[in-house]
Amino acid sequence: MNYSVMILRRRYLSMHLVIASTLLAMSGAHADELVTGQTVAMQGTAKGVAACISCHGAKGEGNAAAGFPRLAGVSASYLSAQLAAFADGTRQNPIMQPMAKLLSTRERDAVAQYFAGLQPPPDVKASDNQSVKPSDVGAWIATRGRWDEGLPACVQCHGAGGIGVGATFPPLAGQPASYIASQLHSWQSGTRPPGPLALMPAVASKLSDTDITAVAAYYGGIGAATEGASANGSKQ
Known part of the structure; x- marks a missing residue:
């Protein structure tokens, strides 16, 4: 060779x-x-x-x-x-x-x-359609925001239905309402890091206690629906 x-x-x-x-x-x-x-x-x-x-x-x-x-x-x-x-x-x-x-x-x-x-858990999509009304505070802020006050909709970063986007924006659907509310209060008080582009302290500062409770209940309600679906045997 x-x-x-x-x-x-x-x-x-x-x-x-x-x-x-x-x-x-x-x-x-x-x-x-x-x-x-x-x-x-x-x-x-x-x-x-x-x-x-x-x-x-x-x-x-x-x-x-x-x-x-x-x-x-x-x-x-x-x-x-x-x-x-x-x-x-x-x-x-x-x-x-x-x-x-x-x-x-x-x-x-x-x-x-x-x-x-x-x-x-299986994601239950939130309603992002035209039927949402301003009187439904949680759904309105989550899906529409209040642009006249410089408040963007949650879905613009966290995705439709709060499913989360990439490595930066975590899922909101399926999280306890009390946890979501506590984190928004943490951003207001400065006890949680501001995150990418310091978005969340600015967003949280524009929310009243009533707004926070409503948004948390909205996404917490998606989680409650998920738990119900799981209990009925649809969990993978």
Whole structure:
């Protein structure tokens, strides 16, 4: 066999071995991250972090009665950013801050990946049609906004029906009304980071307590409809 051909074959084989080894290592690392995320979510940690499911539900579906938000299907990068904000104190919450501080960056990212990979409850679309009236305050603000006051509609960032858009704007549908209301109040008081383009403090500042209650009830009602559908056996 030609010597140069042998050299080329050896190099070709070596290259494929390197690629295979790299892919195997990446696969192993990904599997390890999933195990870490599931362990934190289901069991907590030896350092004292409680299992996430004890508040957020066995499938990350949230707890409407207690005001704990849904995590299932929410963007991993969004969840990681929120955990980092809790850890460094820029987002304040007496339950989540100490938990997040006890998690390493790797653990925060892993548990975020775990919940992002769970199937969210079936989305129930909100009414975005022409039948919405100004007297229906929650639906009007959610779907139309009040542009004469510089208040955009929630759907312009969070998507029709509050399903969420990308990694930046989380879902509102399926979240407890009390949780949505508390976060809007947090932006008003400056106890939650402003987010992209500092949009939310500006939006929240234009909302009265009545507005907040109405918008939260509107999106919370979508979640209630989802729970009803699940109870009837339509949950995947």
